[in-house]
Amino acid sequence: MADPLPIRVCSKEDPWCWQSKAVRRRIRDAFDATNNVASALGVYDALCEIASDKGSETYETTHAWIQRISGVGVTTIKAHLPVFVEMGLLHISTPTLRAPSTFTLLAVSQPTANVSQPTASDSQPVASVSQRAKFEPLARSEESQKKIRRKSEQAADAAGVPLPDVLNTPAFRSAWSDYAGYRRERHLAKLVPKSETAQLSRLAEWGHDVAIQSIRETVAQQWQGLFEPKAKPGAAAVQRPAEVPRFSDSDLQHLASVHPQRFAELFSQWPTIQTQANRLNLKPV
Incomplete structure (x- = not known):
C-alpha cells in the first residue's frame, strides 16, 4: 500500500506570507487588459513576502531586492508600482537622495460575508473564502500608466x-x-x-x-x-540690425532713460542686450 501523500497543514509555527485575496482579484482585473497579470501578482507577492520578513507592513527596500524575490525585471517593477499606488494598494515614500524607498502595504475594504469550504483533512483548519466583491470598475493598467506618463511629461515640460x-x-x-x-x-x-x-x-x-x-x-x-x-503683403517688415548692437553700460543706461521705446525694442530683440540690462537693473517701461 502506497504511503499517504503529505497534505500541507496550516500551523502558526510556519513562516507565512499573508495577503488579501480581494487584493489579488483587483490586480487581476486591473492588469488583465495588458496581459501582464502574472508579473503584477509576482511583484505584489514579493512585496508581501518582504513585509513578512521585516515583520512590518511598512519597510524599506530597493527595486533590486524586489526583483530578486519576484523574478520580475526592474523595468516591469517600476511600471507596476505606480499602478499599485493609484489603486490604493501601496504607498511609496522616496527620499531625495539615492536611498531605499519606504513601502507601506495598505488595507483594502472587503465584504464581511464568508462561505466555508470543506477541508481535505480534519487536522487542517477550516478555510473561509470571502464571496467575490463587487468593486467599482478599475482603470486598466494601460490607462493608468498612460495617465501617470502624461502627468510626468507635463511636469517635465513645466520644469x-x-x-x-x-x-x-x-x-x-x-x-x-x-x-x-x-x-x-x-x-x-x-x-x-x-x-x-x-x-x-x-x-x-x-x-x-x-x-x-x-x-x-x-x-x-x-x-x-x-x-x-x-x-504679410502690405505689412511693414520688422527691421533689425544685421549685427548685435553693442553699448557700454553708461550708453545703455542713457538710452533707457532718454529713448525708452528704442531701448524696449532692443531689449525684446537681442538676448545680449537683455543680459546687460538685467545686470544693470534696467527694465523696459
Whole structure:
C-alpha cells in the first residue's frame, strides 16, 4: 500500500506570507487588459513576502531586492508600482537622495460575508473564502500608466530649461506648453535641453509676439520646426540690425532713460542686450 501523500497543514509555527485575496482579484482585473497579470501578482507577492520578513507592513527596500524575490525585471517593477499606488494598494515614500524607498502595504475594504469550504483533512483548519466583491470598475493598467506618463511629461515640460526674460510671460509659457504637447501628439522626438535652449534663444531674438505667432503657425500648419513668420503683403517688415548692437553700460543706461521705446525694442530683440540690462537693473517701461 502506497504511503499517504503529505497534505500541507496550516500551523502558526510556519513562516507565512499573508495577503488579501480581494487584493489579488483587483490586480487581476486591473492588469488583465495588458496581459501582464502574472508579473503584477509576482511583484505584489514579493512585496508581501518582504513585509513578512521585516515583520512590518511598512519597510524599506530597493527595486533590486524586489526583483530578486519576484523574478520580475526592474523595468516591469517600476511600471507596476505606480499602478499599485493609484489603486490604493501601496504607498511609496522616496527620499531625495539615492536611498531605499519606504513601502507601506495598505488595507483594502472587503465584504464581511464568508462561505466555508470543506477541508481535505480534519487536522487542517477550516478555510473561509470571502464571496467575490463587487468593486467599482478599475482603470486598466494601460490607462493608468498612460495617465501617470502624461502627468510626468507635463511636469517635465513645466520644469524645462529656463525661459529668456523676454519670453517669460504667461502667454508664451502657454504657447510653449502647447508646442510640447503638439510634438508628443505627432510622436516627434522630445527636444533635448541643448536643442530647447537653442530654439528659445532664436525665438527670443524674434521677439515675444513673433515667437508666439511662430508657434501657433507651426501647430496650425502641422510643421515639425519653428520658422520666423513672413510679413504679410502690405505689412511693414520688422527691421533689425544685421549685427548685435553693442553699448557700454553708461550708453545703455542713457538710452533707457532718454529713448525708452528704442531701448524696449532692443531689449525684446537681442538676448545680449537683455543680459546687460538685467545686470544693470534696467527694465523696459
